[in-house]
Amino acid sequence: MSSPDSSSQAEGNAAAELAELRASVDSIDSALLHVLAVRFDITRQVSELKAKHSLPASDPQREAEHLNELRALATASGLEPSVLDPVFSLIYGRVVRSHQDVASSHQFDASLVAQSLDNRKTPSLRRS
Ligand SMILES: O=C(O)C(=O)C[C@]1(C(=O)O)C=C[C@@H](O)C=C1
Numbered sequence: 001m002s003s004p005d006s007s008s009q010a011e012g013n014a015a016a017e018l019a020e021l022r023a024s025v026d027s028i029d030s031a032l033l034h035v036l037a038v039r040f041d042i043t044r045q046v047s048e049l050k051a052k053h054s055l056p057a058s059d060p061q062r063e064a065e066h067l068n069e070l071r072a073l074a075t076a077s078g079l080e081p082s083v084l085d086p087v088f089s090l091i092y093g094r095v096v097r098s099h100q101d102v103a104s105s106h107q108f109d110a111s112l113v114a115q116s117l118d119n120r121k122t123p124s125l126r127r128s
Pocket of ligand 1: 057058059060062096099
């Protein structure tokens with residue numbers, strides 16, 4: 001049987017090992033966050049491009065094809081491919097919403113410009 005001393009030492013070792021593993025998890029999460037921020041920065045440019053050219057916000061075929069490529073990559077990296085589905089469904093959902101928001105604000109801007117051009121055409125009512 002282990003003495004109280006050796007079991008508290010084992011607990012201390014486990015706590016130290018857990019802290020070390022958590023530090024690794026934390027740095028990986030920071031890297032993930034950074035990569036995600038860069039991805040959203042690029043898809044923000046896609047939002048602008050799609051809004052400017054009135055392209056559809058969502059492209060299910062591109063999503064399906066890309067997800068298939070990623071599934072193959074996941075398998076090759078020893079990852080269970082199904083973990084990708086909820087992650088990418090969330091990412092695509094967010095991106096499509098951003099595309100829609102940017103498209104609406106472009107439409108709003110365009111209608112304000114049209115309105116102000118229209119107002120300029122309307123003869124002003126002058127009092128005689
Ligand atoms: O590639 C596009 O057309 C995008 O809008 C980007 C993106 C993505 O986040 O990867 C987002 C939405 C589309 O449905 C497909 C892909």
